[in-house]
Amino acid sequence: xxxxxxxxxxxxxxxxxxxxxxxxxxxxxxxxxxxxxxxxxxxxxxxxxxxxxxxxxxxxxxxxxxxxxxxxxxxxxxxxxxxxxxxxxxxxxxxxxxxxxxxxxxxxxxxxxxxxxxxxxxxxxxxxxxxxxxxxxxxxxxxxxxxxxxxxxxxxxxxxxxxxxxxxxxxxxxxxxxxxxxxxxxxxxxxxxxxxxxxxxxxxxxxxxxxxxxxxxxxxxxxxxxxxxxxxxxxxxxxxxxxxxxxxxxxxxxxxxxxxxxxxxxxxxxxxxxxxxxxxxxxxxxxxx
Amino acid sequence: xxxxxxxxxxxxxxxxxxxxxxxxxxxxxxxxxxxxxxxxxxxxxxxxxxxxxxxxxxxxxxxxxxxxxxxxxxxxxxxxxxxxxxxxxxxxxxxxxxxxxxxxxxxxxxxxxxxxxxxxxxxxxxxxxxxxxxxxxxxxxxxxxxxxxxxxxxxxxxxxxxxxxxxxxxxxxxxxxxxxxxxxxxxxxxxxxxxxxxxxxxxxxxxxxxxxxxxxxxxxxxxxxxxxxxxxxxxxxxxxxxxxxxxxxxxxxxxxxxxxxxxxxxxxxxxxxxxxxxxxxxxxxxxxxxxxxxxxxxxxxxxxxx
Numbered sequence: 001x002x003x004x005x006x007x008x009x010x011x012x013x014x015x016x017x018x019x020x021x022x023x024x025x026x027x028x029x030x031x032x033x034x035x036x037x038x039x040x041x042x043x044x045x046x047x048x049x050x051x052x053x054x055x056x057x058x059x060x061x062x063x064x065x066x067x068x069x070x071x072x073x074x075x076x077x078x079x080x081x082x083x084x085x086x087x088x089x090x091x092x093x094x095x096x097x098x099x100x101x102x103x104x105x106x107x108x109x110x111x112x113x114x115x116x117x118x119x120x121x122x123x124x125x126x127x128x129x130x131x132x133x134x135x136x137x138x139x140x141x142x143x144x145x146x147x148x149x150x151x152x153x154x155x156x157x158x159x160x161x162x163x164x165x166x167x168x169x170x171x172x173x174x175x176x177x178x179x180x181x182x183x184x185x186x187x188x189x190x191x192x193x194x195x196x197x198x199x200x201x202x203x204x205x206x207x208x209x210x211x212x213x214x215x216x217x218x219x220x221x222x223x224x225x226x227x228x229x230x231x232x233x234x235x236x237x238x239x240x241x242x243x244x245x246x247x248x249x250x251x252x253x254x255x256x257x258x259x260x261x262x263x264x265x266x267x268x269x270x271x272x273x274x275x276x277x278x279x280x281x282x283x284x285x286x287x288x289x
Numbered sequence: 290x291x292x293x294x295x296x297x298x299x300x301x302x303x304x305x306x307x308x309x310x311x312x313x314x315x316x317x318x319x320x321x322x323x324x325x326x327x328x329x330x331x332x333x334x335x336x337x338x339x340x341x342x343x344x345x346x347x348x349x350x351x352x353x354x355x356x357x358x359x360x361x362x363x364x365x366x367x368x369x370x371x372x373x374x375x376x377x378x379x380x381x382x383x384x385x386x387x388x389x390x391x392x393x394x395x396x397x398x399x400x401x402x403x404x405x406x407x408x409x410x411x412x413x414x415x416x417x418x419x420x421x422x423x424x425x426x427x428x429x430x431x432x433x434x435x436x437x438x439x440x441x442x443x444x445x446x447x448x449x450x451x452x453x454x455x456x457x458x459x460x461x462x463x464x465x466x467x468x469x470x471x472x473x474x475x476x477x478x479x480x481x482x483x484x485x486x487x488x489x490x491x492x493x494x495x496x497x498x499x500x501x502x503x504x505x506x507x508x509x510x511x512x513x514x515x516x517x518x519x520x521x522x523x524x525x526x527x528x529x530x531x532x533x534x535x536x537x538x539x540x541x542x543x544x545x546x547x548x549x550x551x552x553x554x555x556x557x558x559x560x561x562x563x564x565x566x567x568x569x570x571x572x573x574x575x576x577x578x579x580x581x582x583x584x585x586x587x588x589x590x591x592x593x594x595x
Contacts (some may be wrong), residue, residue, distance in 0.1 A: 035395030104570030166452035
């Protein structure tokens, strides 16, 4: 029983981070109808920003998060502004082949500069945790969890309440009407992409504090993000939180009772079932293409 | 003139071994044939229907493993083994396609990508999880060494010619028109009475049979396979880029793309893999943004203008 609860806690803590980077994926999809295959590379950019600042200047990983946000956000903005805006009106096939090309470029540039080595950010408080009865809760991961969940929630609030958030939602609901009421669609798209990428970069920074990072880490994260948002409902931000926590728990249980290597296989089987049975996600609020 | 080109090239290739070239050249030509086959097969589903498959390598891996396991564990001869590889791939595709082909656009792309990654993981972890010896996990499987290079040269030549011919004939009959109708306007095609679901799933299974057979030959040719090699997502990337580079949705576009890029891979990829992949990414972007019809498209456009 203790083992089960421990696995559950680990799963929820991971799930919070999944939710944070998947909400960026969901936002980009919901507004532009683009499945962003280089999403994992944005995580990588955020994670490496934290890693280098920690390794070279010894700055605490949690203090460098704003810079992870900035670097990933800037990457997202530039790519959207100069590449994806050219194909945003083209059939969806073109836009995701495009993001696939960017995935290849970013991942291999990172490999050329930083080599394929596995790296970790090990701080003085890594692995320090407090116990609750027989359970252990690592402090760094708990902080990570809170930041991640707050970010997801903040993104949701921004879209619901802020003026720019409303413009983004207007653009996603009806492009023509949004144009008519004076919203600059291309600007909104670039902003959305930057926002989605920034949230993802933040999650990347958080990931670097307790997972191994390497230039090719992106693709599995992209697949997980896709599973999370399909589970929670594509384009529906609170869905990313629910989906993230679900996937986190399922993976953690798989790792505990089967082998950790099978986690993606199990996640995929789940994705498959959801796509077939409930394409709008478990909450029934997603967008179906 | 153009009609005679295909038989002429085929004849030259059939007679080539009479020159008694060094083994290296057969290996290189066999590699090129393999990629012509894979890119053409990929193009048959994705190029004709517009459903971009990111998980084709799944069928390549299944083909590799089916042949390897049948030959080493069941002692089956080579030819029935690769036939079984094709059939198994086709059956898996029938199942996967029936569900994923309901999805549009990117949903299909990522669902297939996840399928291939999951297949790779299952082969990798199955033995360790259930404590048996079947897929051999990360150790990989070693196949018997039996034939000289010319045997594989001819095997690939025959199989790949059949694949290209199949694509050629599909392009020109009702089946092909249905696929193109799906690409242009799926809902209208459905309204016009095309059974889109049947055509989509069938073509997906045909593609998988082709890729599975090529995978089977690949296993016996390389004599050693491991999940990370034969399920590598790089193979899918290659199929996509070769087809796009030459001209997606045409018969000979992927053939041309495969020849050019296999040679590029031979020259650059072996030494500078990352630079090569970086280059592929840039090519992909340039082709998608500026030349959506590929280089074949560029040529035919020019002729059209004259």
